[in-house]
Amino acid sequence: MCRRPMVWLAALWLVNSALVLAQVQDPATKNPAASNPHLGKPESIRSGMMLYRVRCADCHGLDASGYRGPDLMAALAGGATDERIFQTIRKGVPGTEMPPTTAPDDDLLQIIAYLRKLGSVAAPDTPIGNVENGARLFASQCTACHRVGSRGGRIGPDLSRIGVSRSRAALVREVRTPSEWIPPAFEAVTLVTKQGERIRGIKKNEDAFSIQIMDKSERIQGYLKANLQEVVYEKASWMPAFGTDRLSDNDLVDLVGYLSTLRGSDVAVR
């Protein structure tokens, strides 16, 4: 069930990349990962490891088992081909934090050689947990702030594609301890006007002279700092920490199971 959108996405990337390639290069250019000279070569694998640490580990974790970004070991176990991985690194994943890159083909091939060397874990059973219960929990606990498709609030990040952009471990962490890492454009602020009015909101943008927020009523609005007494930058996320008192371990598994199935249509960035 969760495979089909991935296949569709992969097809979309291929079509998209084919179009881009046709514009700038020989359309017959092969995917370089089809014949990767670095596979199995210790020196290349070492270089790939270092490139991975510098460019990928921040999101995918030092051991490639996923941090914020998806678990790459699981992706390999799930049957992702080297060509697919190459295209994904080259083009990025639209609607997620995964950016495209202009790094040389060779760098990408060495990273792939490293990932292959790391091996792979067993493919996860799909999906984990009771997805129906997860969907119910989501509808009752999360939709006030989070949107999926055309339903839900706008205070928190849109989760329509969260299953593509987050590992399960990252989802667990972000539900249990949401203040550990707050995505850009979702940091909480309180604006204190010259009249002493306090406006709480989520910071969308800021420069030395102005700040743009979404307030609790989801109104987006810009304010001139010259008209404010103070801008208070709050350390904690607006998302409450869902500890075991609010969400049992079993329910968390179900919720994350449901979130992992969300691989829907493109969403606006930020």
Next chain:
Amino acid sequence: MWRSGNRESRVAAEDFMRAVLIVAICSVTLAAQQPAAPTVSSQDLLDGLKDPTKWLTYSGNYSGHRHSPLTQITPENVNQLTAQWTFQTGTLGSFQTTPVVLDAILYVTGYNGNAWAIDARTGRQIWRYRRELPEDLRNCCGTVNRGLGVLGDRLFMATADAHLVALDMRTGGVLYDVQLADYKLGYSATVAPLVVKDKVIVGIAGAEFGIRAFIDAYDVQSGKRAWRFYTTAGPGEPGGNTWPRGDAYLRGGGSIWVTGTYDPQQNLVFYGTGNPGPDYYSNAREGDNLYTASLVALDADTGQLRWHYQFTPHDVHDWDSTQVPVLADITINGQPRKVVMFANRNGFFYTIDRVTGKVIVAKPFVETTWAKEIGSDGRPLLLPGHLPDEEGTKTCPDLGGGTNFMSPSYDPTAGLFFVTARETCATYFGFDQKFKPGEQFEAGGTQRPRDQKNFGALRAIDPVTATMKWEFRYPSVSAAGVLTTASGLVFAGDGDGNVMAFDSRTGKNLWHYNLGYPMRSTAGTTYMLDGRQYLLVPSGSALTAFALPQR
């Protein structure tokens, strides 16, 4: 026909003659009234911004001040500045250029090998030159360009594919085209050429590709090379023993990204040199790696090295020293000193004796964790734990440095040096990498630590003590330069797209305007035209001219 004896014909012939005579007289009169197209002399370049209708060299004057004597725009009226026109390049890529201004015409370079002549009154294009850049061109940081050099009726442009072209100022036509180096090996050029006497001086970049960089001088007329100074010393040359045996120096980097300055009294040009290559892996090139990450003082006629000072011996953090060396004569402890001031990417600000090359004073102007201080011998006293390795080591500042290619400004009246500062840290990785000609050769990389909050600031530094007098902070880092004027204004840019004006003595913000894209390299230039002072600001693919409202 007018030779005919017929009376009517004769009358007609006399009328015709009269008409010819009148036309001839009028033409002569017109020619006398119409000034000839001006050309630029070496004296004009030496004069810097004395004639405020002109801006002829990268930093405004040879000393690198970016300080205009103009006073029409003041701290009192700067908040009335109004956009007069906008020029759009119609191409992708951002401006990093300092326009040349001459006779109410702007000569501007842009992204991807473009250059334009633009009417300074209206922003209308007069001509456009577009270099055909090769498709397989690869460079680290985009096909940016920092501007043109000028002498006589010629413009000089260094190109992304490592050529120097001379252009006809009136048409944009190519007069000559000289190859500096082979772009296929990773060489590229971004600098605005510096014209000194009869020579045009350029530097080569591309150290991320394992190149051996140099500074070249070419004859203005013929395009023939007069001299070359390699920024990595070879075996048997002075400094050659600061590289490991073998050919490491041949891919040792030392890029020239930014235009230098010139001291006519000593006949010396000053250039900051780039980081050694590969960028991060220490073991690949043991030793100090001269003359990378240094300031070099070269004889302008011969290219001979007079002296050098190395800011970061054996740099492993990609801290190019290609900031603008700013020259000034200042009083320190009651003594008049000829100095060169340098806010370095490594996080330290230096005031150096420009006759001897000895450091007078040096202090950090941003948070620096890699060196305790600059010792009395001029070498940094290193703190342990800052060699990049496979596990990663955290160091401040990040690879972008305490400042970078963006131009500083020096106001000689206020005695203050103004710089765009970056407060950043990074985790640096270094590892062995095989060199392949034409391929990127950095042997490492960086990550931003998870909790790191970077920010930017405009800072005013007293060069006598190397201490900060004031600062204005920006929420994000900026790559915009600084411009000052004699009316006591500082113009700067933040990382969010604002051009701003400040009181140079207090740092008080007086004006800002959202350009929609951050400025890079410059904070604009200023000049007089038809009795009005203009502020010309390149940002993104737009060039916007500001002036006070006409009364």
